[in-house]
Amino acid sequence: xxxxxxxxxxxxxxxxxxxxxxxxxxxxxxxxxxxxxxxxxxxxxxxxxxxxxxxxxxxxxxxxxxxxxxxxxxxxxxxxxxxxxxxxxxxxxxxxxxxxxxxxxxxxxxxxxxxxxxxxxxxxxxxxxxxxxxxxxxx
Numbered sequence: 001x002x003x004x005x006x007x008x009x010x011x012x013x014x015x016x017x018x019x020x021x022x023x024x025x026x027x028x029x030x031x032x033x034x035x036x037x038x039x040x041x042x043x044x045x046x047x048x049x050x051x052x053x054x055x056x057x058x059x060x061x062x063x064x065x066x067x068x069x070x071x072x073x074x075x076x077x078x079x080x081x082x083x084x085x086x087x088x089x090x091x092x093x094x095x096x097x098x099x100x101x102x103x104x105x106x107x108x109x110x111x112x113x114x115x116x117x118x119x120x121x122x123x124x125x126x127x128x129x130x131x132x133x134x135x136x137x138x139x
Contacts, residue, residue, distance in 0.1 A: 003066055011075040014049065018066040021095050023059035030058050030098045033067075038090040045077040046089065056098050 003018035023029045033053040037043035048054075052067035059065060069091075077083060 009073065011073050011077050014070065014072045016068060016070050017091075018068055019052070019093055020064065020066050021057070021059060022064045023061060026061045028058060028060050030056050031095050032056050032098045033093045033095045036092045036094075038092070039083075039086055041080070041082045042073075042077065042086060042089045045074040045080070045083075046091065047072055047074060053093060057095075 001020050003020050007015055007017055009015045021031075021033075023031075035048075035051075035053055037046050048069060048071045050068070050070040052069060057065075057067065071091075073089070
C-alpha cells in the first residue's frame with residue numbers, strides 16, 4: 001500500500017516515495033516485488049534510480065515496513081503524442097514470497113535513469129491478493 005496516496009511531480013524531477021508492506025504470517029518471509037505502470041505507454045518514461053524491488057526483502061513475523069523507491073519521469077514524456085492527455089501515472093507493486101531454493105536477483109553495479117513525472121491522483125487501496133500483497137501509488 002502506498003504511504004503517500006498521491007505525489008505531484010514534474011518531468012525531470014526526482015521523487016522519493018514509500019510503499020508499506022506487512023508480513024501477516026508468524027514466520028519470517030523473504031520476498032520480492034514486481035511493479036506495474038499504468039497507463040502502459042507511460043512505463044518507458046518512469047525511471048527507477050533505486051527501488052526496494054531491485055533486491056529481496058526479509059520481513060519478520062507481523063513486521064510492517066516502509067519501502068523506498070527513488071525515481072523520475074523522463075522529460076520526453078511531455079513530447080509523446082500518445083500521452084498528451086495523460087496527467088496521471090499509477091505505479092503499483094505486487095510483493096510475493098521468493099522461491100525457497102534461494103531465488104536471487106542479479107546485482108547491478110550501477111543504475112542510471114532519466115527523469116520526468118506528471119501530476120498524480122490518489123489511487124484506490126488495492127486488496128491483498130493470493131500469493132502477494134498489491135501495493136499501488138499514483139504519481
